[in-house]
Structures are given as structure tokens and as C-alpha cells.
Amino acid sequence: MAVRALAESSDGDGRGDFEITNEEFIKFRDFFYAKTGVQFAESKRYFVDKRIVERARDRACYSFRQYFMLLRTDASGTEMQQLINLLTVNETYFFRENYQLESLVRFVLPQIAARKRPGDTIRIWSLPCSTGEEPYSIAIAVLDEWAQSDQFQIEILASDLDTRVLASARSGVYGERSLQNVGLDVRKRYFTRHGLRDHQIIPELRESIDFFQLNIANKAEMARHRNVDIIFCRNLLIYFDDVSRREAVASMFESLVPGGFVFLGHSESMSRMSSLFVPRRLGDCTVSQRPLEGK
Numbered sequence: 001m002a003v004r005a006l007a008e009s010s011d012g013d014g015r016g017d018f019e020i021t022n023e024e025f026i027k028f029r030d031f032f033y034a035k036t037g038v039q040f041a042e043s044k045r046y047f048v049d050k051r052i053v054e055r056a057r058d059r060a061c062y063s064f065r066q067y068f069m070l071l072r073t074d075a076s077g078t079e080m081q082q083l084i085n086l087l088t089v090n091e092t093y094f095f096r097e098n099y100q101l102e103s104l105v106r107f108v109l110p111q112i113a114a115r116k117r118p119g120d121t122i123r124i125w126s127l128p129c130s131t132g133e134e135p136y137s138i139a140i141a142v143l144d145e146w147a148q149s150d151q152f153q154i155e156i157l158a159s160d161l162d163t164r165v166l167a168s169a170r171s172g173v174y175g176e177r178s179l180q181n182v183g184l185d186v187r188k189r190y191f192t193r194h195g196l197r198d199h200q201i202i203p204e205l206r207e208s209i210d211f212f213q214l215n216i217a218n219k220a221e222m223a224r225h226r227n228v229d230i231i232f233c234r235n236l237l238i239y240f241d242d243v244s245r246r247e248a249v250a251s252m253f254e255s256l257v258p259g260g261f262v263f264l265g266h267s268e269s270m271s272r273m274s275s276l277f278v279p280r281r282l283g284d285c286t287v288s289q290r291p292l293e294g295k
């Protein structure tokens, strides 16, 4: 069977349309998985095929074989990045799963602070950050809700594999859909109007967050980041399989300080992925903690 993924060429003559066979799809799926850890389900087949055909056409490739060759031999990595940007699922919004932010400020940060001295750095990492709503929500929650925030250097890191969403996160411009959970008071203090409908994060907040590209499935990239106190890794590992999940969790474990915490998305369960972490019920959610040394 071959799924017919038609991407009409701009001149409407159908040139550049081709079918991707099962065998070709599996080749592509394995290649993409090896690079990113993301495992496409069969139900995503039409979505994936359509985007491959679109990219192939843009690069003047008129068969899967021709395009796949280009993808694998492009030493610059540009074509792979373009495809990654088309294939990632970037759904996010401000104050998503807000009970986790409440747990952060009421329980997790005070526990981290108790092991530090005033003036020390507390490092929080939003991985993946998508278009930025998550790291900005974390920053706002910490500034507004955590009374001790001015006693520490709070460093917020934010990374994603997709370069298009990172550019959008840095610009900090959002429409109403993203802002559905943002009250008037927060809008007044942390946003300015942008055009007719959009709102932009104020420059001080935008500049306070360190956005950078990172692939969680790349152990060498992950190894560059150490001494992190808290990681938000929400709604990414659902796209991974058991093997890539376990590896990503092991990398996060290494990036955290002993006693550091991981927040996962509400449908992700650490106990099903790894036994490295200890589950802690803190407020209305379970947070995973890297054990303190000697415990």
C-alpha cells in the first residue's frame, strides 16, 4: 500500500506529486527517530507524507528516493532542520497545567532555596519551550508568586529542537489563543499591545530568558548543561518510544543537581519510564526528584 500524499505544485499541474510506499515511510521514520527520538505513529502517516512531498517539491526532487538522498547527504543540516520545523507538534499556551506552577512556587522552590545561600543561582529549564509561553509563564509565576525571588539569581533556560518556534519565542508576540489564561493584571504588567490583535512580552522579560536550540535526544548536547535545579519537560516524551524516553530521562538526570526536580506533562509518568527518580507529591501534582546524594 502507498499513501497518496498530494501536495499540489504551485502551478497546479501536479508536477512533483509522488507516492511514498510503506517501505519508504519506514526508512524515513527510522531516520527521523534516530535524529530526534520522535516516533511517528501510523495515524500520523498522512501528515508526515504530505510534508515530505511538499519539501521534496520545494527542493526540486520528484521522488522519495531523490529527496531522501538529499536529506541524508546535506552536510549543512539545513534540509533536516526545515523538515523538523514542519513535523514537530508545537501546541502550547500560557499557564498550561497551572497547578504545576503553583507547586513550583509553594513547594519546589522553597526546597531548592533551603539548600542554597542568598545570592546563589537557581536554574530552571523549560525543555521543550516551543513558542515560549511555558518559560514566560514560569518567569511570571516566580516573580509574582514567590516571595523569596529577589534573594536569588533566577536563571531561566528555554530550548527546543525547532528553530522556527525559537524565533517566535524570542520575539514574544502572542495572539488571544495563547493568552486565554492570562488575566488583565498580568497583561498590563508584562505585555504591550502589538498591532491590532496581538500582545508582546515586555523587553525586560524577553531578555531575561536564555533561548537556545537543543535536541534532547543528543547526549553530547545535553551534557553541556549541568547544575540545573528544575526541569519542565512537558508534552514532549509522549512523542518518543520507550527507548528514547529512557535515554532522555537519563540525560535530564545528569543535567540536574542532586535533589533537583522534573515536572512532566499530565499524561506522562516517570515511573513508567525510569526508576532513577523519586516521586514526590507536592501540592496538587507529583514531581520527580533526583535523590540527594547518599539518600
Ligand SMILES: C[S@@+](CC[C@H](N)C(=O)[O-])C[C@H]1O[C@@H](n2cnc3c(N)ncnc32)[C@H](O)[C@@H]1O
Pocket (backbone or CB within 6 Å): 036, 037, 038, 088, 089, 090, 091, 092, 093, 096, 127, 128, 129, 130, 131, 134, 159, 160, 161, 162, 165, 214, 215, 216, 217, 233, 234, 235, 236, 265
Ligand atoms: C507540544 S510542545 C510542548 C511545549 C511545552 N512544553 C508545553 O507543554 O506546552 C512539544 C515541543 O517539543 C519539541 N521537540 C520535539 N522533539 C524534540 C527534541 N528531540 N528535543 C527538543 N525538543 C523537541 C517540538 O519542537 C515542540 O515544540
